[in-house]
Amino acid sequence: MARYTGPTTRISRRFSQPIFGATKAYEKRTYPPGQHGPKLRRKVSEYAVGLNEKQKLRYTYGLLERQFRLVFAKAKRTRGVTGEVFLQLLETRLDSVVYLLGFAKSRAAARQLVNHGHIRVNGRKVDIASSSVKPGDEIEVKNVPTSRQLATRNIEESRARNVPGWLTLDAENLKGTVNRLPTRDEMEPGINEQLIVEFYSRF
DSSP: OOOOOSOSHHHHHHHTSOTTOOOHHHHHOOSOSSTTGGGOOOOOOHHHHHHHHHHHHHHHHTOOHHHHHHHHHHHHHSSSOHHHHHHHHHHTBHHHHHHHTTSSSSHHHHHHHHHTTOEEETTEEOOOTTOBOOTTOEEEEOSSHHHHHHHHHHHHHTTTSOOOTTEEEETTTTEEEEOSOOOGGGSOTTOOHHHHHHHHTTO
């Protein structure tokens, strides 16, 4: 599946937040990239605000524009508040859940873990990172030494990152359960999803 493979620190600096995780390079230079980055003071249009918010969320979940639009179109067809449903669809992707459970250090690493067949859902191997999980689903790491060693090491390194309340982690058995759908306050706090809805409503 296609994914973004360009510079990550530059993107984080552009949006003034560590979208791909905190790095020493980002911590050293948190101002915008480019020659005039430290002193850049640019007036931003209403269109640019919406575009930036959309791009920020897209990079956070590692989707290309076409994939991102398809998820938004699905959210519009689903009953409920479009912006919140949109975030729920992104957050309940299998790669995102694997990341949130701590089996991987980042969403990109979680996608690779899924694509390489290290993850099982309800006892069956699922290697499609964009698969959606639903309440009651059980996600576990494949019972193979290499898979379990990798996931165990990642869980130990990500203990500072709390597992959200809508998921339950059984770290000893490398299993996780989806209790329910996430609420708005349990999803990306730095995103204004209404700006994204308004942005797409222009087209």
